[in-house]
Amino acid sequence: MPERRGIAGRVDGETLYQLLSQSLRVDWRDYVVLVADRLDGNPYAVLAAIILSQNTSDRNSIRAYHSLRRLLGGRVTPEAVLAASEEELIEAIRPAGLARQKARTLREAAKRVIEAGGERVLLEKPPEELRAFLLSIPGVGKKTADVFLSFKRHAPVFAVDTHALRIARRWGLVGEKAGYDEASRALLGLFGPEKSEEAHRLLIALGRQYCRARSPRCSECPLRGLCPYPGRGVEIAREK
Template sequence: MTEWDAAAVERLHDDLVDLHGPAERDGEHGSDAAPGDGVRQLLTTILSQNVADENTRRAANSLFDRYADFRAIEDAPHDELAETIRVAGLPDTKAERIQRALAAVREQTGGAYSLAFLDAMPTDEAKAWLTDIKGVGPKTASVVLNFHFGKPAMAVDTHVERVSKRFGLVAESASNARVHDLLDDLVPDDLKYPLHVLLITHGREFCTARSPDCDNPVCATYCDCDGC
């Protein structure tokens, strides 16, 4: 079993790059992004909770095509909003979370639908502000902070959690929130985005939940699952 420290994480990253290719960051982030992009990222990430990527895309397109702006989404009748995003699953719950998140942003800024204020905050404070919104967990907050602002937050979805446990980066018994904390401490800041992407890729292509394909050099080196 690998003894995990920053150097070992760097080796894992390099081995994943050798297998899958480098993880490139798309688009602008932080102060270079367009106004409102952070809020759009937040709403899209709420839609993505516990649903496949294709249904997230369809729900996001439906949401942003139907409503002219964020105020219209916040003010929309609950049942109408839920029906608009139904393809993402849990429509009533996600409609509540979306409108609650928009209200929190508007109240924080005095009327603007912008997350620009998070850019000036330390990562821990920004994450705490986001997770204070009911329904915004550590994964949603970390995706927004890392993908939009380029902040060093390790987002842990089901693939990242599964592969991290199989590789022994974290204990099998660790909760999702605990996995976020452990990986935030373990993974060097400059690797948090690429390792997130590479672990997802590896989890989808090889280290799947069922019938994993362990015939690859990364699993041969790091994995301790039953398939290996």
């Protein structure tokens, strides 16, 4: 057995998951993916929400998603997105930032989904093929594809956003210079595929509430007795 690195050498993934679940507040209204799934539920709507969340906060992307729904008559579908003009889309999703780029990505994703046979392609393609399909869409990267695969398809992947990458480094699961793929593998190995989607959301909550990029609240963190870095929060933030 290889030596378990960092926090993984102190606690198993199941116990860690339970500690996070018991300690952190997760409200569906604070996550754009959950908002899209609750309000619309169709796979393209979820994909659109993830695209809106790129390089911005959930607060901003949720505002943009509600605005997009109003523009499209109350439901986000690929057909409705293509029926709207690019300028209308840009104005609607402006709160999410990078509005022109994201509008183009939304339209290109809608076009390719329709050409591939409709939204059912997002539910029926084998996960590996679907990941390749999603990554072929300009403006869709690994995180966007993996969030969709994990949330909507329950695929064995671990999506890594800025919170998850920061936490994986601070937990000692990966080195300070590790990138997306290494962190994704380490977190998937720690939590396992069955809990990867919910664990991803818990890491976002942990990053927002305690393990912040600047001024992390190490002394108040529910994992302070297990984390390799308690008390080093300010030092770590400066290193970044």
